[in-house]
Amino acid sequence: MSCGDPHDTECGEVLDHLYEFLDNEMAEGDCAKLRVHFEECSPCLEKYGLEQAIKALIKRSCGCDDTPADLRGKVLARIDSIRSGQRSGESRPVAEVTAEDTAGHGAASTLAASD
Numbered sequence: 001m002s003c004g005d006p007h008d009t010e011c012g013e014v015l016d017h018l019y020e021f022l023d024n025e026m027a028e029g030d031c032a033k034l035r036v037h038f039e040e041c042s043p044c045l046e047k048y049g050l051e052q053a054i055k056a057l058i059k060r061s062c063g064c065d066d067t068p069a070d071l072r073g074k075v076l077a078r079i080d081s082i083r084s085g086q087r088s089g090e091s092r093p094v095a096e097v098t099a100e101d102t103a104g105h106g107a108a109s110t111l112a113a114s115d
């Protein structure tokens with residue numbers, strides 16, 4: 001995964017150490033390198049933000065530091081489906097609303113006609 005722009009630290013290296021960074025297990029110098037990279041590279045920042053959110057969510061719900069791999073997968077899959085749903089959901093049919101409107105007008109015009 002890469003945004004295509006050159007960085008002092010490779011995207012692959014950043015992602016390799018992402019969990020160490022999240023767990024505060026990195027040397028301060030390496031942390032600084034990752035922070036600089038996140039400012040330059042939005043795909044890595046997004047990945048970092050996502051992992052951080054999942055970690056916080058799981059810590060809150062089960063009180064453990066270790067994220068079970070299957071749970072992480074489920075959360076990521078859920079996020080993926082939400083995202084793709086948002087993208088393809090723009091052309092939702094308004095058939096239900098239209099049908100209700102039509103029924104209302106139909107009833108009104110029936111009353112008017114019976115006059």
Ligand SMILES: [Zn+2]
Pocket residue numbers: 002003007010011014037041043044
């Ligand atoms: Zn990157």
